[in-house]
Amino acid sequence: MPKGAEDLPGEILESATGLLVDLCTMSSASGDHEGIRQVASRVAAELARRGLSAEVGTESDENNEPQPVLIACGPKAGDHYLLLVGHMDTVLDAAPPRIEGGRLIATGALDMKGGLAMFVGALDLLAHRGQQAPADLMLVAVPDEEVGGAIAERAVRRWAADARALLVIEPGEARNGGETLVAGRRGLAEWRLDVTGRASHSGLAYWQGRSALAAAADWSAQAQRMSEPGPGPTVNVARLVAGDTDFVNGLAAHFALLGTSRRRNVISERALAEGEVRFLSRADGERIVDRLERLTETLAEHYDVKMVFARGISVPPVDPHGPGAPIVERVVGLAAARGWQLEVEEDRGGISFPNYVPDPSKVPIVDGLGPVGDGMHTREEYLDLASFERRIVLLADLLATL
Ligand SMILES: [Zn+2]
Numbered sequence: 269m270p271k272g273a274e275d276l277p278g279e280i281l282e283s284a285t286g287l288l289v290d291l292c293t294m295s296s297a298s299g300d301h302e303g304i305r306q307v308a309s310r311v312a313a314e315l316a317r318r319g320l321s322a323e324v325g326t327e328s329d330e331n332n333e334p335q336p337v338l339i340a341c342g343p344k345a346g347d348h349y350l351l352l353v354g355h356m357d358t359v360l361d362a363a364p365p366r367i368e369g370g371r372l373i374a375t376g377a378l379d380m381k382g383g384l385a386m387f388v389g390a391l392d393l394l395a396h397r398g399q400q401a402p403a404d405l406m407l408v409a410v411p412d413e414e415v416g417g418a419i420a421e422r423a424v425r426r427w428a429a430d431a432r433a434l435l436v437i438e439p440g441e442a443r444n445g446g447e448t449l450v451a452g453r454r455g456l457a458e459w460r461l462d463v464t465g466r467a468s469h470s471g472l473a474y475w476q477g478r479s480a481l482a483a484a485a486d487w488s489a490q491a492q493r494m495s496e497p498g499p500g501p502t503v504n505v506a507r508l509v510a511g512d513t514d515f516v517n518g519l520a521a522h523f524a525l526l527g528t529s530r531r532r533n534v535i536s537e538r539a540l541a542e543g544e545v546r547f548l549s550r551a552d553g554e555r556i557v558d559r560l561e562r563l564t565e566t567l568a569e570h571y572d573v574k575m576v577f578a579r580g581i582s583v584p585p586v587d588p589h590g591p592g593a594p595i596v597e598r599v600v601g602l603a604a605a606r607g608w609q610l611e612v613e614e615d616r617g618g619i620s621f622p623n624y625v626p627d628p629s630k631v632p633i634v635d636g637l638g639p640v641g642d643g644m645h646t647r648e649e650y651l652d653l654a655s656f657e658r659r660i661v662l663l664a665d666l667l668a669t670l
Contacts, residue, residue, distance in 0.1 A: 275606060275661045276389075277396060284389030284660060285372070285653065287314060291381040292374035295362035297414075304411045305336040307356045311384050311409065315340040318391045320405070330418040335411040337419060344403035350670055351406050351431035353424060353621050354383050354438065354638075355413030359645040370653050371641065377651035383437030383638030384409065389660035390667060399668050404432070413621070414645075424624035433595060433632040433670065436621050437663075439644075440636035443611060447655060450636030451596045452588030452614040453622050454546045457553055458580030459560065461487060465573040467512060467537035477535025481510035483571035484539030487563060491543075494559055499615055501547035501556040510539035544580075548615060549587045550629065584629070586622045588614035592632040595670075599634060602665040608658060637663060 291310060296303040305324065312322035322340035329335050338356065341349070358376035365374030372382075387407065394401050408427050410420040428434050441448040463484045468477030488505040495502040509515075512531055515522045516538040525531060545560070547553040561577055568575035586592070596612055603610040613636065622633045639659040641651040 276393060276657050280389055280392045280396060281657055281660070283392065284385050285656070287388055288372065288377065288381055288385035288651075288656070289365050289374070291385060292365040292372070292377050293362060296356055296358055296376065297361045298357040298359070298412055298417070299415070300361065301333065301335050301411065303361075304356050307381070308336045308338040308409065308411075311356070311388070312338055312340065314388045315391075315407070318388070318395070319343075320407070327419050327422075329412055335419055337411060337423065338407070338409040340407040342401060342403045342405040345406040346404065348430055348432050349404040349406040350402045350433055350435070351408065351427055352387065352435045352437055353428075354380055354387075354407070354409045354436070355411070355420060356381075356384070356409050357411050357414050359414050360647065363647065367653070371650040372653055372656075373648070373650040375649060378439050378639070378641035378649050379644045380438050380638055382439065382641070382651045382656055386639055386656065386660050386663055387437060390663035393660060393664040394667060397664075399664075401667050402670050405667070416619075420621070421624045424621050425626055428625040428631055431631055433592075433634070434622065434625060435637055436633070436635040437638045438620070438636060439638040440610075440640050441613065442640040442642060442652065442655070446609050446611050447640045448611045448613045448636060449596060449599055449634065450613045450616045451586075451592060451634070452548055453586040453616050453618075453620065453635065454548055455550075455553060455583045455585030455623060456544045456546045456619070457557060457582035458544045459542070459557070460578045460580060461539075461541040461564065462576040462578070463510075463539040463573055465535070465537050465539075465571070468535045470533045470535055474535065478571060478573050479536050480539040480573055481536035483567050483573045483575060484508060484510055484541050486571070487567050487575070488541055490563055491560055494556060499548050501545055501552040503545050503556060503560070504543045505541055506543040508539070508541045510536045512536065513538045516540055546617065548585050550585065553582070553585065583619055583623045584625075584627065586625075586628045586633050586635070588612070590629055590633075592634050595632050595634050598669060599637070599662065599666055602669075603658075603662055606658070606661060606665070637666075
């Protein structure tokens with residue numbers, strides 16, 4: 269018996285596992301709105317049976333296709349509520365689930381039907397103990413997380429703004445024989461650098477030219493070197509195009525120049541670089557963008573070229589030491605009290621639900637509460653059933669304190 273498992277009655281585990289197998293049998297790849305609606309209806313029915321008011325609504329995605337969205341509320345979910353967020357879609361369509369050696373091998377078992385079934389199991393465990401789930405609880409499950417869809421983003425923007433806390437029931441990670449919880453997530457800011465120099469003949473008038481390419485390449489190398497290891501911010505120069513103006517401005521029409529001798533005798537007049545910075549705190553993000561702006565001024569002067577640095581879209585980070593930190597600490601303590609160890613991920617890359625919160629510095633956020641496994645998005649995807657068991661107890665313990 270795994271640690272912590274003695275705290276979950278067998279019939280609750282069996283029913284949660286049964287529900288999970290059923291959900292995994294339903295094929296619900298992103299875009300398969302019939303399949304996703306089946307999953308939504310089943311989870312809604314289970315939640316309604318447990319006293320939540322659950323509804324499967326319809327929202328239009330970016331292609332104007334109607335998609336199901338599940339919203340379930342406790343009796344007192346008013347203007348301010350405890351928000352749980354998850355998704356019902358999978359990357360692959362379903363294959364018949366099977367249980368082997370403590371694993372449920374099935375599409376979506378880990379990512380993240382396991383989290384949905386865990387929530388239902390936790391409600392059962394609370395009821396079994398005679399405890400109440402928070403009356404202001406609200407679950408929102410979206411149909412398009414795996415494709416970075418508009419509904420997922422919109423739902424978090426809308427519902428998280430007034431949440432007193434956001435719990436994301438996506439899976440944690442199996443790591444060094446242990447399991448993780450996600451406390452921090454990097455944000456990003458896109459940028460673009462435009463450089464204009466002066467063209468001249470490289471043989472006849474080399475010193476009259478001002479190379480946009482040299483300036484942009486130097487800028488790129490220095491920008492990239494601003495990246496700090498560990499929790500510090502990073503800069504990625506994703507694209508750098510330079511050459512004569514026609515080449516850069518009309519790349520599609522002029523790419524055939526590459527590999528030929530043509531126009532190699534022209535000092536490069538135009539350069540364009542594009543990339544992003546990633547950071548764990550807003551302050552880090554501001555600091556690195558400031559440095560890029562200063563670098564731009566310095567090199568424009570040094571190379572005697574025109575350099576314009578522009579910020580693009582940005583996504584806020586979830587600071588691991590922000591308002592979610594006390595809840596993360598509490599969750600770690602609750603796991604420890606049940607005899608197992610949770611490692612905290614302070615620095616998870618990749619954009620996900622928490623980044624869509626309008627201001628993550630104002631809402632306590634805990635991510636990765638769901639059970640762990642491996643092989644996400646592959647035919648080998650599996651859920652560790654011992655983790656499933658532990659996490660049902662953990663979520664019940666947590667909900668009892670919120
Ligand atoms: Zn997921």
